Amino acid sequence: MNASRDIARDGSAPLKARAVPARRSFGWLNSSKGLGIVLLTPALMLVVLFFLAPVVLTAVFAFTNMSTATGITGGAYQVSPGTLRVLTDRYGMRELAARLGQPTYIVDEEGLAALEEMGIDPGIIAGLRDEHLGETYSSRREFEREIRDLPDRPSTRTVKQISAEFSRSLANARFGNAGALVAAAEAIDPDLGDAEKEALLDATYTGWTWTTDNFRRLASSPQTTRVLLNTVFFVALTLTLFNTGFAMVLAITTHYIPERPAGIFRIIWFLPRISPAVIYVLLWKWLAWDTGFISAFLDNFGVRPRNWMLGSATNAWVFVILINGFVGASMGMVIFASAIKAIPQSLFHAASVDGAYRWQQVRHIILPHLKWPILFVTCYQTLSLLTAIDHILLSTDGGPGGSTEVWSLWVYHTALNNYAGNLQYGYGAAMALVLVVIGVVLSLIYLRLFNYSALIVKPRIEH
Amino acid sequence: MRILLDKFSKSFGDVRVIEDMTLEIKDGEMLALLGPSGCGKSTTLFAICGIHKVTGGRILFGDRDMTGVPSQERNVGVVFQSYALYPHMTVAENIAFPLRIRKLPEAEVKRQMEEMANLVHIEALLDRRPAELSGGQQQRVALARALVRRPNVLLLDEPLANLDAKLRLEMRSEIRRIQLETGITAILVTHDQVEAMSMCDRIAIMNAGEIIQIATPQEMYRNPRTAFVAGFLGNPPIAFIEAEARGGMLAVKDADIRLPMPANATTPPDGTPVIVGIRPENLGRDGDAPIRGRISFVETQGRENLYDLTLANGSVLRSIQRESDDVSLNDEVEWRVRSDQLFLFAQNGERL
Ligand SMILES: Nc1ncnc2c1ncn2[C@@H]1O[C@H](COP(=O)(O)OP(=O)(O)OP(=O)(O)O)[C@@H](O)[C@H]1O
Ligand SMILES: [Mg+2]
Numbered sequence A: 001m002n003a004s005r006d007i008a009r010d011g012s013a014p015l016k017a018r019a020v021p022a023r024r025s026f027g028w029l030n031s032s033k034g035l036g037i038v039l040l041t042p043a044l045m046l047v048v049l050f051f052l053a054p055v056v057l058t059a060v061f062a063f064t065n066m067s068t069a070t071g072i073t074g075g076a077y078q079v080s081p082g083t084l085r086v087l088t089d090r091y092g093m094r095e096l097a098a099r100l101g102q103p104t105y106i107v108d109e110e111g112l113a114a115l116e117e118m119g120i121d122p123g124i125i126a127g128l129r130d131e132h133l134g135e136t137y138s139s140r141r142e143f144e145r146e147i148r149d150l151p152d153r154p155s156t157r158t159v160k161q162i163s164a165e166f167s168r169s170l171a172n173a174r175f176g177n178a179g180a181l182v183a184a185a186e187a188i189d190p191d192l193g194d195a196e197k198e199a200l201l202d203a204t205y206t207g208w209t210w211t212t213d214n215f216r217r218l219a220s221s222p223q224t225t226r227v228l229l230n231t232v233f234f235v236a237l238t239l240t241l242f243n244t245g246f247a248m249v250l251a252i253t254t255h256y257i258p259e260r261p262a263g264i265f266r267i268i269w270f271l272p273r274i275s276p277a278v279i280y281v282l283l284w285k286w287l288a289w290d291t292g293f294i295s296a297f298l299d300n301f302g303v304r305p306r307n308w309m310l311g312s313a314t315n316a317w318v319f320v321i322l323i324n325g326f327v328g329a330s331m332g333m334v335i336f337a338s339a340i341k342a343i344p345q346s347l348f349h350a351a352s353v354d355g356a357y358r359w360q361q362v363r364h365i366i367l368p369h370l371k372w373p374i375l376f377v378t379c380y381q382t383l384s385l386l387t388a389i390d391h392i393l394l395s396t397d398g399g400p401g402g403s404t405e406v407w408s409l410w411v412y413h414t415a416l417n418n419y420a421g422n423l424q425y426g427y428g429a430a431m432a433l434v435l436v437v438i439g440v441v442l443s444l445i446y447l448r449l450f451n452y453s454a455l456i457v458k459p460r461i462e463h
Numbered sequence B: 001m002r003i004l005l006d007k008f009s010k011s012f013g014d015v016r017v018i019e020d021m022t023l024e025i026k027d028g029e030m031l032a033l034l035g036p037s038g039c040g041k042s043t044t045l046f047a048i049c050g051i052h053k054v055t056g057g058r059i060l061f062g063d064r065d066m067t068g069v070p071s072q073e074r075n076v077g078v079v080f081q082s083y084a085l086y087p088h089m090t091v092a093e094n095i096a097f098p099l100r101i102r103k104l105p106e107a108e109v110k111r112q113m114e115e116m117a118n119l120v121h122i123e124a125l126l127d128r129r130p131a132e133l134s135g136g137q138q139q140r141v142a143l144a145r146a147l148v149r150r151p152n153v154l155l156l157d158e159p160l161a162n163l164d165a166k167l168r169l170e171m172r173s174e175i176r177r178i179q180l181e182t183g184i185t186a187i188l189v190t191h192d193q194v195e196a197m198s199m200c201d202r203i204a205i206m207n208a209g210e211i212i213q214i215a216t217p218q219e220m221y222r223n224p225r226t227a228f229v230a231g232f233l234g235n236p237p238i239a240f241i242e243a244e245a246r247g248g249m250l251a252v253k254d255a256d257i258r259l260p261m262p263a264n265a266t267t268p269p270d271g272t273p274v275i276v277g278i279r280p281e282n283l284g285r286d287g288d289a290p291i292r293g294r295i296s297f298v299e300t301q302g303r304e305n306l307y308d309l310t311l312a313n314g315s316v317l318r319s320i321q322r323e324s325d326d327v328s329l330n331d332e333v334e335w336r337v338r339s340d341q342l343f344l345f346a347q348n349g350e351r352l
Helices: A002-025 A032-062 A081-091 A094-101 A109-118 A122-132 A140-148 A156-165 A178-188 A194-204 A213-220 A222-256 A259-274 A277-288 A293-299 A313-341 A345-353 A358-369 A371-386 A390-395 A407-415 A425-456 B041-049 B091-101 B106-119 B135-147 B165-182 B193-199 B217-222 B227-232
Strands: B003-012 B015-025 B030-034 B056-061 B076-079 B153-157 B185-190 B202-207 B210-215 B239-246 B249-252 B258-260 B273-278 B289-300 B304-310 B316-322 B332-337 B343-345
Touching: A032 A425, A081 A094, A081 A194, A094 A178, A094 A194, A109 A122, A109 A156, A122 A156, A140 A156, A178 A194, A213 A222, A213 A425, A222 A259, A222 A313, A222 A358, A222 A371, A222 A407, A259 A313, A277 A293, A277 A313, A277 A390, A313 A358, A313 A371, A313 A390, A345 A358, A345 B076, A358 A371, A358 B091, A371 A425, A390 A407, A407 A425, B003 B041, B015 B041, B015 B056, B015 B210, B030 B041, B030 B193, B041 B076, B041 B153, B041 B185, B076 B135, B091 B106, B091 B135, B106 B135, B106 B165, B135 B153, B135 B165, B165 B193, B185 B193, B193 B217, B202 B217, B202 B227, B210 B217, B210 B227, B227 B273, B227 B343, B239 B316, B249 B273, B258 B289, B289 B316
Parallel strands: B030 B185, B030 B202, B076 B153, B153 B185
Antiparallel strands: B003 B015, B003 B056, B202 B210, B239 B249, B239 B273, B249 B258, B273 B343, B289 B304, B289 B332, B304 B316
C-alpha cells in the first residue's frame, strides 16, 4: 500500500518536471492570438507574394517608361543623330547639338600620348605640343593642313594617322556611365552649362527612367476614351443581359419545371463555364467562319459566305457578349437557383391561393428573396468582367479595327503583345494600375454594402 | 358555401393516398378533419385549395365544379401549418397581399386590411415583420390574410400545432369566434381530438386515406362506428379488452369476468371473439357489472384521479374517478362497469 503510493508519487514527479518547462515555452501557442499568427503565416506569405506583390510591381512599373527599347535593367548613354535631334527639338539646344555632332579635332595630351605609343617621330609630337596644344578644329582638312605645315613635314599617311588620334567627335559614341559622357562632352566644349549637361544625359540615356508621363499620356489619348467606352459597354451589357438577366431567367424557369429536366438543363448551361476557354471559343469561331456553320447555312439562302464574327463591329460585339455571357450566366444561375430553392415551398403555395399567378409570384416572392444574390452577382461579375480578357482575346482579339478592344485587352496589347513589337511595359502598367484602382474602389464599396447587409438583414421566420 | 368532395382520389405517382373519398361540408359549418399523421389530411386540404391536382373525382364549391380551376381563382383562404407568412413584407402588407394581387383600389385595400386586423386583434403590429412576431401573433396574421379576401372556404392546416398549451387554448376559442362571426365555411385539419371536439360542428375521422365516420363530436363520442374512432376520441383514451360471446354474455378472455351484452349491440353468436371498449369514466364505483383487478397505477390530476386496473389476464383498463384516497397502488378492488355504455366491436374493428 505504502510502496505503491510512493511509486506513484515518484513516478509523477519527473513527469511533471518535464511537462512544466515545455508548457511554459510553448505557452503562447495556447493563446488564440499566438496560435492565430502561426497558422496565418503561410496564408499571409501567400497573400503578400501572389496578391500584393503583383499590385505593387504594377504600381512601380506604372511610374517608369520601360519598354522593349529601354529594357527593364539599367541602360547606357548613346549619342546618335536621333538623340541630337531630341536635344534640338525637346530642349531647344540646337547649337549644342550642332557642336557635339560636328567632327571635332582637339590637340590634347591624351592624343599626344597616343602618338608616342604609335611610334610617331618625337619631333612631330614636340612640334604639335609646342605650336598647337589646346587648339580645336572643326574640320579635318583645316587640322591636317596645320599638321602638314609643321616643321618636320610628316608624310600624308602620317598626317591621316595623326588627325585620327585627335578626333573627338561625340557622334555615335556610347558611354557606360554619365561621368564618361560628361567628360567627353566637356572635352569638346569646356563651357558646358549644368542645364546642357542634364539635357545631354537625358537625351542620350537608353535605359528606363522614372516618369509620370504614362498617366498624362493616358489622360490625353483619344484611344483612352474609346477603350473606356468599349469597356463600360461590354461590362454593362454582358452583366445586365446575361450574368444577371439571363441567369435569372434560367434560374426561374428551372424552378418551375420538374426537378430532373431542370437539373439536366442547369448542367447544360454550366458547360461553357467548365469547358476550356480555347476550345469553347474555337467552337464559336467554327460557327462564325466564312466556311463555318452560319455561312454554310445562309449559303442555302443565297447569302454570300463571310466571317460573321469579324465582319463588322456590331457582329463582333454580338459574339463577344454572347461568348462571355454564356460563360458568365452559369454562376448567376447557380446562385439564383439555390436562393430560390431556399425559399420555403409553402410561400409559393400561399401566394397561389392568395391569387398570385406565376409572374406575380416571381415579382412578389422570388425577386424580393433574390435581392442580395443579385447584388452579390452584380458586384462579383462587374469585377470579373472588368478584368475579363481570355475569351475576347481568343475570339476577336479586340478587332475588327480595335472596335472590341476593352481595357484589359488594351493593357495586354500595349504591354505584352502587339504588332509593332515595341512593348510598352510602363504605359501598360499604368493602364493596369487604373484598372486595379477601379477594382479596389469597387471592392471596398461592395464589401461595405455586404457587411452592412449582414447587419441589417433580419433573421428569416423559421419554417 | 357548401363544399362537396365527390369520389375524390389523389395519388402521387404510384402512391395512392386517397381513393374515392366523398365528403360534404355544409354552408357555414366548421368541420374537423381528424386523423393520425400521414393519413392524407393535408393532401385533402391541398386538393380543395387547388395546390394539388386531383387524380379522380370532382370538387364542388356550391354548385360550381372547381376541379379544373387553378388555385388562384378558387378564392380559398388557407392558414398553413407553418403560417407561410411572407418574410419580406410587413404584417400590413401580408394581410393586404391577396387584395393587392386582385388590384383592388388602394383605399379599399387599406380599409379591409384594417378591418381584418381589428378582427384578429393585431392592429398594433401592422408595421412589424413576421420575424418580429410571436407564434400566436403570426398565427393571427395568417388568419387575417386568409380571411381578408372573404373566401368561399377557410382551410386551416394544423394551425395550433406550433403553439404552446396556453396559447393553443386561447387561439382555439379565438378561431372559433372568428369563424362564427364571419359565418365562413371552414375545414380544420388536426390530429388533436380535443381541438377537433372543442372547435368544430362536425368531425370527419380519417384513416389511411379514408373517411371512417362523420358526425358531431357528441355523437361520435357516444356512438363510434369503429374501434379506431373510439380509440381516437377521448382523453384519457378508451381501453379495449378481448372477450367472447357466451350465452348472451361477454366472457373476458382468460379472466373470470362476465359482462352483460350492451343493449344497443347486436348479439353475436356464441363463441365469437369480440373486443369490448370501456371508457375510463364508465368504470368506477357505480355500475351494474363487477370487474375485479389490481390497481397498477395511480395518477392524481387534481380534481380527479386516473387509475390503471390490471385484470387477471393482464389486460389494463383505465378508470377516472373523483379524487379520493381510499384506494392505493396494488390494492385488489372490485369496481363496476356501466354496461349500457360498453362498446362492442368485431375482430376487424367494426362496431357490433
Ligand atoms: N408529394 C408527395 N409525393 C408522394 N407522397 C406524398 C406526397 N405528399 C404526401 N404524400 C404521402 O401521402 C400521405 C398523406 O400525406 P399528408 O401530408 O396528406 O398527411 P397528413 O395527414 O397531413 O399528415 P400530418 O398530420 O403528418 O401532416 C403520406 O403517406 C405521404 O407520405
Ligand atoms: Mg399535414
